[in-house]
Amino acid sequence: MASQGGPRFSSLYDLKEELGRGAFSVVKRCIQISTKLEFAAKIISTAKLSQRDMQKLEREARICRRLKHPNIGAQFLLAFSVTGGELFEDIVAREFYSEADASHCMKQILESVNYCHQNNIVHRDLKPENLLLASKSRGAAVKLADFGLAIEVQGDQFAWFGFAGTPGYLSPEVLRKEPYGKPVDIWACGVILYILLVGYPPFWDDEQHRLYAQIKSGNYEYPPPEWETVTPDAKDLINQMLTMNPSKRITAAEALKHQWIFVSCLNFSFPYPLCLTSYVDNYTSGQGYSIWSIYFISVFESSDYFYTIEPEFLNNQVVPTV
Structure with a gap:
């Protein structure tokens, strides 16, 4: 699990332009620094979520961690950019x-x-x-x-x-x-x-x-x-x-x-x-x-793929707290 002493998002990914925004989240294009692969990151403000929404987010994360199939687009925290549309x-x-x-x-x-x-x-x-x-x-x-x-x-x-x-x-x-x-x-x-x-x-x-x-x-x-x-x-x-x-x-x-x-x-x-x-x-x-809102799945803090994202790295946008 990525803890506060673990890797930071900015050390692994280069965050790019915004792809979309919701009431509790923002989706941005990002590039993995080590591989140059392009992803999309959905960043959720857990501080704004109700207890019920937090439970739903935990369930979604738990389910997505279990599913790894070529015809399933869900990933952890990040998703490969799906460029073909509907x-x-x-x-x-x-x-x-x-x-x-x-x-x-x-x-x-x-x-x-x-x-x-x-x-x-x-x-x-x-x-x-x-x-x-x-x-x-x-x-x-x-x-x-x-x-x-x-x-x-x-x-x-x-x-x-x-x-x-x-x-x-x-x-x-x-x-x-x-x-x-x-x-x-x-x-x-x-x-x-x-x-x-x-x-x-x-x-x-x-x-x-x-x-x-x-x-x-x-x-x-x-x-x-x-x-x-x-x-x-x-x-x-x-x-x-x-x-x-x-x-x-x-x-x-x-x-x-x-x-x-x-x-x-x-x-x-x-x-x-x-x-x-x-x-x-x-x-x-x-x-x-x-x-954009259906392309990407993010996860709760219990995931091994959850990273703290520094507020300054997001240009002062609201981000999850760990």
């Missing part, structure tokens, strides 16, 4: 998008979710905004980010009751206030896969109570013309992910063996619907959403 922004920018592309993306998402579940971690907030690309190059790795709502569970037990997540991706059991577990992440994967294939979500309404009623009833369809060209295997996987009974819902490990995911090369492809552009605009505009 997965969906990349899709919109393409002139042509294939079902094989969607399968490749979903495979990476499922691999990260399966890894979390193997480690008894439930993300609880899977959504497009939390799927990032490692770079802007074609075929860049998809990274799962933001473990702020993640929880630790005991195996496959359904023991959590807390209402957490994003409205369009909440599972029926969460909305019904029933105990839940890992299957809530699979439900969200089903929603994401639906969007990946046609550009709009399976459940949608401007009124939240009507949206929740749709989800609790499992009321979704495959309307023409866009769904007419989607393969039956893709629809079958969605159906298994959006199974109402969480005990019967497909698991991440099972989904990775599904025909639509397991077959490495799908020849069928289609032009991506233009409606995705408006979908992304609706979901990422006007909601106080800042993309």
Whole structure:
């Protein structure tokens, strides 16, 4: 553990410009002096946090220390800069998008979710905004980010009751206030896969109570013309992910063996619907959403990777105290 007599942040990293700011934190680009690698640091003012927020921060740090996977973007204190932006922004920018592309993306998402579940971690907030690309190059790795709502569970037990997540991706059991577990992440994967294939979500309404009623009833369809060209295997996987009974819902490990995911090369492809552009605009505009805030995970003082950051080094910005 880095103590007050241990290494100082300024002796290890060269802090650069600010990337973003929140109520209790600031994110800055930084360069590791020894390797010249570029990172992003999220610096949290623990003095401003409530006891409940401190507990959430400790839990997030504990979870992130346990997860080390190529399709998970969370790191300790620092994160490699994720320069590719959101997965969906990349899709919109393409002139042509294939079902094989969607399968490749979903495979990476499922691999990260399966890894979390193997480690008894439930993300609880899977959504497009939390799927990032490692770079802007074609075929860049998809990274799962933001473990702020993640929880630790005991195996496959359904023991959590807390209402957490994003409205369009909440599972029926969460909305019904029933105990839940890992299957809530699979439900969200089903929603994401639906969007990946046609550009709009399976459940949608401007009124939240009507949206929740749709989800609790499992009321979704495959309307023409866009769904007419989607393969039956893709629809079958969605159906298994959006199974109402969480005990019967497909698991991440099972989904990775599904025909639509397991077959490495799908020849069928289609032009991506233009409606995705408006979908992304609706979901990422006007909601106080800042993309930098999901790129980076910092940790509490108990981490071996926590360093004291000298106030003068931050140009008099508020910083955590140790």
